[in-house]
Amino acid sequence: xxxxxxxxxxxxxxxxxxxxxxxxxxxxxxxxxxxxxxxxxxxxxxxxxxxxxxxxxxxxxxxxxxxxxxxxxxxxxxxxxxxxxxxxxxxxxxxxxxxxxxxxxxxxxxxxxxxxxxxxxxxxxxxxxxxxxxxxxxxxxxxxxxxxxxxxxxxxxxxxxxxxxxxxxxxxxxxxxxxxxxxxxxxxxxxxxxxxxxxxxxxxxxxxxxxxxx
Amino acid sequence: xxxxxxxxxxxxxxxxxxxxxxxxxxxxxxxxxxxxxxxxxxxxxxxxxxxxxxxxxxxxxxxxxxxxxxxxxxxxxxxxxxxxxxxxxxxxxxxxxxxxxxxxxxxxxxxxxxxxxxxxxxxxxxxxxxxxxxxxxxxxxxxxxxxxxxxxxxxxxxxxxxxxxxxxxxxxxxxxxxxxxxxxxxxxxxxxxxxxxxxxxxxxxxxxxxxxxx
Ligand SMILES: NC(=O)c1ccc[n+]([C@@H]2O[C@H](COP(=O)([O-])OP(=O)(O)OC[C@H]3O[C@@H](n4cnc5c(N)ncnc54)[C@H](OP(=O)(O)O)[C@@H]3O)[C@@H](O)[C@H]2O)c1
Ligand SMILES: NC(=O)c1ccc[n+]([C@@H]2O[C@H](COP(=O)([O-])OP(=O)(O)OC[C@H]3O[C@@H](n4cnc5c(N)ncnc54)[C@H](OP(=O)(O)O)[C@@H]3O)[C@@H](O)[C@H]2O)c1
Numbered sequence: 337x338x339x340x341x342x343x344x345x346x347x348x349x350x351x352x353x354x355x356x357x358x359x360x361x362x363x364x365x366x367x368x369x370x371x372x373x374x375x376x377x378x379x380x381x382x383x384x385x386x387x388x389x390x391x392x393x394x395x396x397x398x399x400x401x402x403x404x405x406x407x408x409x410x411x412x413x414x415x416x417x418x419x420x421x422x423x424x425x426x427x428x429x430x431x432x433x434x435x436x437x438x439x440x441x442x443x444x445x446x447x448x449x450x451x452x453x454x455x456x457x458x459x460x461x462x463x464x465x466x467x468x469x470x471x472x473x474x475x476x477x478x479x480x481x482x483x484x485x486x487x488x489x490x491x492x493x494x495x496x497x498x499x500x501x502x503x504x505x506x507x508x509x510x511x512x513x514x515x516x517x518x519x520x521x522x523x524x525x526x527x528x529x530x531x532x533x534x535x536x537x538x539x540x541x542x543x544x545x546x547x548x549x550x
Numbered sequence: 551x552x553x554x555x556x557x558x559x560x561x562x563x564x565x566x567x568x569x570x571x572x573x574x575x576x577x578x579x580x581x582x583x584x585x586x587x588x589x590x591x592x593x594x595x596x597x598x599x600x601x602x603x604x605x606x607x608x609x610x611x612x613x614x615x616x617x618x619x620x621x622x623x624x625x626x627x628x629x630x631x632x633x634x635x636x637x638x639x640x641x642x643x644x645x646x647x648x649x650x651x652x653x654x655x656x657x658x659x660x661x662x663x664x665x666x667x668x669x670x671x672x673x674x675x676x677x678x679x680x681x682x683x684x685x686x687x688x689x690x691x692x693x694x695x696x697x698x699x700x701x702x703x704x705x706x707x708x709x710x711x712x713x714x715x716x717x718x719x720x721x722x723x724x725x726x727x728x729x730x731x732x733x734x735x736x737x738x739x740x741x742x743x744x745x746x747x748x749x750x751x752x753x754x755x756x757x758x759x760x761x762x763x764x
Binding site: 347351514516522523524528533535537541 | 561563564565723725726727728729730733735736737738739740741742747748749750751755757759
């Protein structure tokens with residue numbers, strides 16, 4: 337059975353996975369790159385973006401697990417871009433240039449659907465207004481038996497966790513107090529009971545937790 | 551210079567250090583013992599309560615640092631007991647029996663002062679209505695050059711952190727989503743910048759963070 341997986345989701349000590357004030361010049365809002373610093377340094381991140389180099393330690397090993405066996409991604413509209421409300425600019429094709437790192441169908445959840453976008457390298461963005469269950473049905477169909485990644489942001493991941501649709505969750509806890517933004521854990525009281533949890537702290541100061549369905 | 555220290559403060563993934571609904575039968579509210587399970591297993595905890603046995607690994611080593619060099623504690627009134635508002639029962643002498651594990655003066659912050667309580671073994675509870683700075687002045691005077699421990703709960707620790715009065719903070723992150731209760735990190739945006747931070751995950755699944763003033 338194909339699994340539903342979340343990877344490399346960076347969260348602050350106070351539980352925020354996105355800053356306040358996301359905009360074109362600040363994709364992570366006031367968080368800047370503080371939440372994802374550990375990830376930007378890895379070979380996995382560089383490879384994703386067609387670059388060489390980077391660290392190859394434990395952070396990197398965990399970051400790589402993002403890739404293998406994924407046949408489709410589901411993401412929220414706010415991860416796709418900084419626009420809110422009805423699209424004023426359908427020229428926007430995501431943060432990732434002509435050849436995004438996904439290389440699979442990507443289902444973008446939004447209350448404002450628009451035509452699909454076929455990019456280089458196999459990424460196709462589909463914009464759908466759908467419940468988590470329905471989005472997952474479509475993504476599974478597109479994934480051809482492979483796993484489905486829930487790509488974020490927190491608003492999207494939270495919905496899939498709340499409906500118990502996630503089989504594997506990798507969270508990276510970063511020792512900062514972000515203060516404001518989008519909380520990951522709200523409405524998920526007791527969710528740890530559904531998972532086997534492992535954790536490890538790496539020299540970057542990041543604590544990686546994996547939640548796997550037993 | 552005597553330092554101000556916080557130890558063994560257990561926090562959930564969503565940032566709660568106390569559950570909701572604290573009462574006589576449930577000192578941690580709906581959290582039960584889930585936040586402090588790692589601590590209850592240690593030799594340090596048992597020794598504190600006049601018992602033998604317990605684990606002697608990394609959790610225990612960190613738990614012990616609670617003890618050395620402390621000359622006074624400051625705690626919140628809700629840590630002292632389950633009563634709220636004006637005291638209806640001055641018979642209440644804390645959760646810890648006739649010989650509490652502190653063995654120093656303990657300043658209990660409250661808007662409802664009452665006469666001091668001299669216990670066995672050197673613990674004296676003083677009930678004071680004071681700002682963090684003033685409470686610290688009194689505790690330092692009583693500590694005779696030794697360090698002052700801020701004993702919790704979260705409402706109290708938060709005040710001392712907000713006023714930048716803490717030199718050393720040891721937090722234990724427990725992989726549970728508590729959902730509700732008293733949050734530790736509120737109002738402390740960016741506080742990590744004032745500290746050197748180290749962290750380690752132990753086999754119990756607990757991640758210990760130490761924040762030390764550089
Ligand atoms: N910490 C990390 O590792 C990480 C990972 C990924 C992203 N991020 C950051 O997270 C931020 C975005 O996260 P976010 O929580 O603000 O938003 P998000 O989850 O990316 O997107 C939320 C939006 O998607 C649409 N949507 C979500 N579920 C829907 C549904 N069931 N039906 C229809 N529409 C739905 C809604 O937009 P409309 O109603 O406007 O259509 C909603 O406001 C960005 O700053 C990004 O950089 C962080
Ligand atoms: N997670 C852990 O490791 C840990 C550690 C210790 C305790 N705890 C738990 O934490 C809970 C208690 O924490 P809490 O955050 O609810 O409360 P708390 O910090 O123990 O006490 C807060 C109360 O103390 C009084 N107070 C605090 N600051 C004051 C000031 N500056 N001036 C005058 N009075 C002041 C006020 O009471 P009044 O206005 O009513 O007088 C206030 O409501 C308990 O459940 C305890 O078991 C957990």
